[in-house]
Amino acid sequence: MASDVYSEYETRLPGLLLQRVKEEVPEKTGVRKIRAILDAVCEEYELCKSESGEAVGLIAAQSISEPGTQMTLNTKHFSGVEEMNVTMGLPRIIELVDARKKIKTPSMTIYLASPYNKGKREEVRLLAQMIKETTVEEISEQINVNLADQIVEIILDKERIKDLRLKPASIAKEVKRQISEKNVVSDGSKVIIKVENSSSKSKEVSPIFKLKENLKELVVAGIKGINQVLPIVENGEFVIKTAGSNLKKVLALEFVDKTTTITNDIFEIYAVLGIEAARYSLFEEIFSVIEQQGLNVNPRHLLLVADVMTSYGIIRGITRYGIIKEKSSVLSRASFETPIAHFTKAALAGELDSLSSITENVIVSQVIPIGTGLVDLYMNHKNKKVKDK
């Protein structure tokens, strides 16, 4: 009986709101009372909606940029607290809104799956070390070059290898995979590379040294792109913060909680999880900056920005290469940036500007189609009644 009342309102209220009312209202409430409650909710909901003709985009822009003028570059730091250097404040907002492909400080927050997240600090530290990209230089005590036999010897740091749960054989395998040498073998705590002198008869010095230098940079363990790891305690569980990001590979790890682990690189989220995830994380990233600055912006403005940036199914920045490019009006595009380029292109293509938006109508001194300018009054003065008279 009661559920029928709710279904009556399905067309008038969004599902989520209806669901919440359902949960809040005590079960034994009578139908009339429920109806009264729902009517009140409906009324309130209608009041919250924007009127048609309201310049929501412009209001969103103003609502973000006015507090933006108060943003400070120097954020508070606390001594003795473990922190990662992450771009914050205005530079970060600009980065997000411009949809930069390469962000200044990519960073991940890796949540651990259930036994690991409540484990010992030392264990978590080891897990973190496994994620971090490890080069040959880091795990070796020294790298020797034997010119006479054309051999490069990597003497491994036993402790480090043990920490990282690596074995000399696996290192040798990884090295072999990445360099084009066939003779890579492990011997106790050494990795020996025998360079095959295929072409050059004269025993040149440089190739083998080059190999040695290349070896140093070689990533043998961990995830590429993760330069730094920092295990911290957050809400009573261990979390690994990283500098550098590789969402795809991190999500593939078995000890990682795949539902909560996140990166601040929107494009990576888009590539791995899709546009809807990118849209929401874009919103969350902007919102976190504004919140961190102690400013108060209604999240709906930010949601609108995120919607606009992702509505084409890909991430488009608010730049002349992004969403501005998609505007149909020549005048509107030209008034944003690089007018001459836009006019010449439009002239070559013979574009037509239908003067349908705000900027164009301001330029030609006409009534702008928004607010009170949105409505037009037409009168049919060949009305029959008039004729009859």
Next chain:
Amino acid sequence: MVDVYLNGKFVGDVENKDSFVNEIRNSRRKGKVSSTLSVSYDEVNNCIYVESDRGRLMRPLLVVKGGSVLIKEEHIKKIQSGEMVWEDLINSGLIEYLDASEEENALIAFYPEEITAQHTHLELAPFSMFGLCGTFVPYMNHSPGARMSVGAKNLKQGVGIYALNFPIRFDMDVHILHYPQKPIVETATTGLSDFNTHPVGQNIIIAVASHSGYNMEDAIVINRGSVDRGFGRSSYYRIDIAEEIKYPGGLHDRITIPEKEVFGYRSEHDYRFLEEDGIIGPEISVSDGDVLIGRVSPPRFLSSTEEYELLSEGERESSVYLKHGEMGVVDCVIVTESLEGNRMIEIKIRDQKIPEIGDKFISRHGQKGVIGMVVDPEDIPFSESGLVPDIIFSHNSIPSRMTMSHMIEMIGGKVGSLNGRFIDGTTFDSEKEEDLRKELHSLGFREDGTEIMYNPVTGEKYKARIFIGSMYYLRLKHLVSNKLQSRARGPVQILTRQPTEGRSREGGLRLGEMEKDVFVAHGVAMLLKERFSSDKTVIPLCESCGMVAVYDVVKDKGYCPVCGDKASVSFVETGYAFKLFVDELKSIMILPRLKVGKRV
């Protein structure tokens, strides 16, 4: 081995760094090398930098050797008798200039008492760390640095006497204070520099109170009695110049009273002050529009674009007149010659500026404010002795800015004026605040500087005692009368037909892009259209080719020169700036065709 760099370039190595550095320093002190050469040893990088480049800030210090200052009593006597001058002190190595990098090698004592064997230098005076303007602020060591830089900065804008020969100088845009005084609370440098001979302010009585609230938000309430007696009164001088320019072909401008036939003749009324030679005489009151120098120019050589097609053969008027909003009295007229040898007239206009609402004043401590109200003397609170303040300063300006020096100067000024002496307020070396308070107490006043005051309207005693004292106040050169502006209708630019810009051209206030956005955000489309209608025009538009057509006045209809009579022409209302924009697009070979929609 220590690397040696000369002006940043590597020049060699030395074995013994100390002897090398000392030798350069000693020869500098003997005057063998320039006193601006600096040498410093960098411990971190283990190298020696020798610098002789320009752009290094250097400051003088007294040289100390073996725990004692080299300058002795005998030198001081010689300086007093005039036997020694500054250069002698430097050439004999008693004082030397150090730059920032050499300072790193020096241990500098503030006072002679604290010199030890390790010290290498002694400050000339502790306040020498400040610039000249900074040293003029008394008791600066009691206030935050940020406020003090505001104070020091604003001293430069104070109205005073900038040069004693100002009556015969022709400087543009200057102010002269009528009754300048030297400060009662002085600093060491007010006497040493020319501050006391060219003062920028006056000693006034100041009370800290709210008084009717017209001094909130950094305003001040000022006593009309003080204003009438000449407080802050100044004269503003500006120059107008006219030259008889010679043009190729023997033609030249003529300074004269223009004939009525001259093109652009203003009106007889405007020329009424001109004497026979076409120049105004001294001591005549003039206001905007009045011609100061009558001048006519030959027609063809004028660059003004105003009347291209109307070039008449006759001469053209080019008089110098007072621009919009300007007024004053002709102070002085000179006839001279310009650099090119043309006859040139310079006219100095003087305008007396009496303090009024909106004029800016400041103490020396960065406490600036504008006049919020001028109060009649009978409505100003008075003390038991009948003392009335010249300025009532808001107490709310004190706690957030923490300018304690401002308060101390009030006490100092009070003691100084009661005892008839100057107070030394030199930063770090001032008379002690405690002593001043004791002295004030001995004079029969409360030592905290407060006094019982009376409400001038009711005659009642105020419940709170009011802090009152004397301090040095400056009038700043920002006067409302030189900034005030308004416009309802007025001149427009020729090119865009939009209102002109700037006060001197009676310009409008621009409603910019962000302001436009506010109208859009409110959805007030019609209001926005009206605000942007300053350059509204109706243009004839050819419906077939989309170009701007012509309006035939005789036939009272539009016709298109491209498509002929057949094409119909409609009239479209738009901004002139848009029409100009369309024309400009044509000039870069882009043809924008304007399509006309259906008539509704």
